[in-house]
Amino acid sequence: MGIPLRGGVRRGAMVGLATLSLAGAAALGMVAPATAASHTANPYDPATGHSYRHGVIPTVTQNAKMNQWAGTHDSPTATGANTLSYGGGIGGVGVNDGKSQVYLVFYGTQWGTESTNSAGDATFSGDPDGAAPVTQEMFKGIGTGNELWSAELTQWCDGNGVSTGATSCPATGASYVPYQSGGVLSGVWYDNSGASPSAATGNQLGQEAVKAATHFGNTTAASNRHAYYVILSP
Template identity: 55%
Template sequence: MTLGFISRHRTTAAIVGAAALAAAGAVISTGSASAATTAGGSSSHAFTNRGHGYMPELANWKAAQKGARHTSGTLTYGGGTGGVGVMDVQPKVYLVFYGSQWGTQGTDANGNLTFSNDPYNAAPVAQNLFKGIGTGGEQWSGTMTQYCDGAGVTKGATTCPAGSSHVPYPSNGVYAGVWYDNTAASPAQATGNQLGVEALNAAHHFGNTTSAANRGAYYVILSPHGTNPDNYQSTTTGFCAWHDYNGDSTLTGGAVTSDVGNFAFSNQPYNMDAGANCGVNFINSGTSGTLDGWTMTLGHEYSETVTDQFPAGGWTNPSNGQENADECAWLKTGTGAAGSVTMGNGTYTLQGSWSNDTNGCALTHPTVG
């Protein structure tokens, strides 16, 4: 599921404690809330109805690891959902700023939308990140290109045969458009279904009204400061974001009926509200690190969407349901740990992803296919 780390009415002491854990690099094991590991070492689906690519908040993540090491391992192909496993066409990322609480819209010098109720200036950074992916020769995207679907790829496969369709290297960026939907306020606590309906609205807004048009489309639903989409601020199952598709019946509120075919989308809370539990200053200190977790989360969900577009038809760990970014989440040290990735328009804090062909996490990787 997703990269997540947030608290609900967390006390100051708890937040400071989580920050200390992060600063100490205490969270160095890998895993996913898709199947949180219990103290006894067994797999427990404690974090259900949260979309896929979901990772619990830092404090909950540490608790899930107590008494057990959550191991990473080889990903296998899930057989496809409606014939779709990976995003084997050029990804097109559409950003949706959901709800009038974002405030008054403006535009910065780079043509990015800005908002008066965006205290961390996160909106233009999100736009720049997706404009940057696939540019400047960055190799963060290379890890995802080893995964495939199509001809000859059977369920349970761990490698891609000749003739299969790989996730392409996203040359010239993946950013496809932005929409400020201020027709109404975003719900104080939007359900997964409501977020999916907003993604459906976005598909219509951008003119993606067929299955073919949505084959490479990914809708990032960005909720405003002060909201709690899908109860991400829960003290027991807190998270930072997740990705999913409209047909998932386990979405809170149920699956989304679509007239445009299946589509991929994500729940991106304004997770700086969570502080260190959602990665504020995870790598960098001071103001420069405020959006560490924001860009890590956005990258985490994107990388999992292109490798498991309609979960779980793509590539996951069969033993625990983890996706590629889940397996490498919250790594501060070692091979594939989170770090700075330079793209054509700047440098961003991102996390690594699991690489089957090197049997480990990788922050960068040569293009495959």
């Protein structure tokens, strides 16, 4: 889950980003047409020649071979039809280049009665699979224990030095997503003021996110600069 991203360009690669703001649903990057790229496929990539292998991950040994081949065949400045570029963001904001704040909202009375477990996580009688505490522990754990899953995000940037249409981060003038040290969970709220819709619309979820922002006291653009509201339906 790419938490701190909203749009931007990546360090050392010809890639940009278009993503969704949970509260505002604003596309901040721009994606090039999804047509075939012009670069040569890496012969050591287990997906090469096997289009059905969606999401295949190479072994450590195979990945080393892929990197060695790429170092002598791929130009770091090459672009293709699949290259993404920076769309300029909104108001100069392209990525969450600060400490992310993730707020979890348990939406609707169907979650049942709220309690707290020994780890300090909110638990609910209407959550037989225990999704609530697992979700809280996940966001607590991001940026702790030297985990590297979220470190991938640090290659993305925005800032005054990044021009619209850029396909890589410049040497100067870029502001990068920082490593999210110490966890990103900033608040948990059980909104049991009413039942959650059986099939909530995007508008209803957006309204719940705005309601959550008010609940947590984030009522200005500045206080929401690095905030995410995750609306969890029962």
